[in-house]
Amino acid sequence: xxxxxxFAVYLQWHNGDFAGxxxxxINIICELHEDxxxxxxxxxxxxxxxxxxxxxGPWKDxxxxxxxxxxxxxxxxxxxADRKPTARLVTNAATAPGPARxxxxxxxxxxxxxxxxxxxxxxxxxxxxxxxxxxxxIMMYRKNVPDSWRAPAEARSKDLTVPDDxxxxxxxxxxxxxxxxxxxxxxxxxxxxxxxxxxxxxxxLGHASATAQAxxxxxxxxLRIRMRARGDTIQGGLPTIGRNGLTQGAVxxxxxxxxxxxxxxxxxATAVRHPNAYIPVAIPSRxxxxxxxxxxxxxxxxxxxxxxxxRLDYSDYRRELRNAVPGxxxxxxxxxxxxxxxxxxxxxxxxxxxxxxxxxxWSALSHRLKNQNELTNFDLDEDLSLGGVCYLSSQCKVWFSxxxxxxxxxxxxxxxxxxxxxxxxxxxxS
Numbered sequence: 001x002x003x004x005x006x007f008a009v010y011l012q013w014h015n016g017d018f019a020g021x022x023x024x025x026i027n028i029i030c031e032l033h034e035d036x037x038x039x040x041x042x043x044x045x046x047x048x049x050x051x052x053x054x055x056x057g058p059w060k061d062x063x064x065x066x067x068x069x070x071x072x073x074x075x076x077x078x079x080x081a082d083r084k085p086t087a088r089l090v091t092n093a094a095t096a097p098g099p100a101r102x103x104x105x106x107x108x109x110x111x112x113x114x115x116x117x118x119x120x121x122x123x124x125x126x127x128x129x130x131x132x133x134x135x136x137x138i139m140m141y142r143k144n145v146p147d148s149w150r151a152p153a154e155a156r157s158k159d160l161t162v163p164d165d166x167x168x169x170x171x172x173x174x175x176x177x178x179x180x181x182x183x184x185x186x187x188x189x190x191x192x193x194x195x196x197x198x199x200x201x202x203x204x205l206g207h208a209s210a211t212a213q214a215x216x217x218x219x220x221x222x223l224r225i226r227m228r229a230r231g232d233t234i235q236g237g238l239p240t241i242g243r244n245g246l247t248q249g250a251v252x253x254x255x256x257x258x259x260x261x262x263x264x265x266x267x268x269a270t271a272v273r274h275p276n277a278y279i280p281v282a283i284p285s286r287x288x289x290x291x292x293x294x295x296x297x298x299x300x301x302x303x304x305x306x307x308x309x310x311r312l313d314y315s316d317y318r319r320e321l322r323n324a325v326p327g328x329x330x331x332x333x334x335x336x337x338x339x340x341x342x343x344x345x346x347x348x349x350x351x352x353x354x355x356x357x358x359x360x361x362w363s364a365l366s367h368r369l370k371n372q373n374e375l376t377n378f379d380l381d382e383d384l385s386l387g388g389v390c391y392l393s394s395q396c397k398v399w400f401s402x403x404x405x406x407x408x409x410x411x412x413x414x415x416x417x418x419x420x421x422x423x424x425x426x427x428x429x430s
Contacts, residue, residue, distance in 0.1 A: 002034075006259060007264075009038065010264050023262055025039070027259065035047065043085075043086075059096060059181075062100060066137030066138060066140075072141035075173055076143065076144045086178070088179075091180070092182070092186075106127065138170065139160050149163060197216065205268075211272050213278075214274075215272070218270055226258065226259050290390055293401065296358070297362075297399075297401040311387050313387050314384055317380075318388075331378065340398070365389055
């Protein structure tokens with residue numbers, strides 16, 4: 001969800017919502033696990049994401065929100081930040097009607113008290129009840145809570161006496177807390193994220209919908225790296241000289257976990273320039289070396305299926321030639337040397353920095369072999385010649401992208417339903 005916030009910040013900045021802020025004042029600072037900070041100039045919002053399995057249902061009460069829902073964790077972070085930031089809980093689960101829902105609406109109660117036709121005392125009483133339940137939850141939460149607020153080990157929530165200073169802190173916190181509920185669950189977010197979060201940015205920038213998936217993947221990878229605090233820093237690997245080194249470690253730690261608006265802009269621009277390099281590879285139906293290479297090279301399913309059939313046709317031609325013509329091994333080797341050279345020449349011509357040029361190579365080979373004269377003496381038409389290149393690819397002599405772990409890719413294909421035991425759909429071996 002930090003990636004979703006990155007797109008939201010980027011879009012709002014493009015829409016002029018952050019007038020007066022420089023791009024370097026807008027950052028996503030990644031913290032441990034599923035926590036991050038949205039920095040907008042001198043303002044900051046603490047964010048925590050909590051996934052809840054559908055079988056667990058909604059957040060049913062205030063105590064559960066505090067202990068399991070991340071609200072207690074946000075409160076402790078807010079205290080540590082001198083009570084200055086705002087706070088937001090992002091979750092896929094809803095809050096159940098009753099106390100949990102009233103806590104989620106707590107930040108709106110002050111305005112309701114001033115605007116509603118209801119008696120102010122009733123609303124104030126409702127707010128006091130929610131604050132009391134929240135404070136008791138914090139006392140029972142105990143983790144990193146000040147000692148004077150921490151409930152004894154054997155205490156029960158209903159028997160606690162809530163300190164006045166905790167009530168004041170709880171009142172201030174709940175006024176700045178937002179619960180962003182109903183986000184997609186983990187099982188759906190991978191499929192829905194690009195259309196929900198990246199598509200608005202693609203539309204705003206005037207790019208085709210197909211680039212939204214690439215945008216999402218690139219920004220997501222940047223966030224994952226920063227979440228692990230492995231990002232590059234301005235200092236790089238240079239040592240720190242002088243007395244400033246006393247605090248340099250803390251500075252570098254924050255820097256390595258920060259995704260700036262400029263980082264997001266570069267990531268999106270990269271995705272726009274080379275979308276095919278970042279769109280996830282579609283798993284073909286045949287778990288063979290040829291289909292794996294063509295899939296990694298972003299060839300269409302139709303091209304892969306045609307290539308598999310042409311490979312089988314060339315294998316039949318090759319076998320029949322060897323069986324029917326004595327001494328034909330030398331002729332077959334000559335054919336395959338010519339095909340290998342043609343594939344090499346076309347690869348050099350279409351190869352590009354994205355690392356995936358399979359569709360371009362497939363088109364170039366089809367055109368070249370349709371108009372070549374070097375194989376006319378071998379009774380090979382365009383399709384058989386193309387099948388010969390596919391045969392060479394199945395022998396790992398021709399590639400449709402940069403090299404990769406073919407066996408691992410095929411294993412993933414089988415895991416995701418791409419066939420069994422390496423057999424093709426025609427029943428012939430790969």
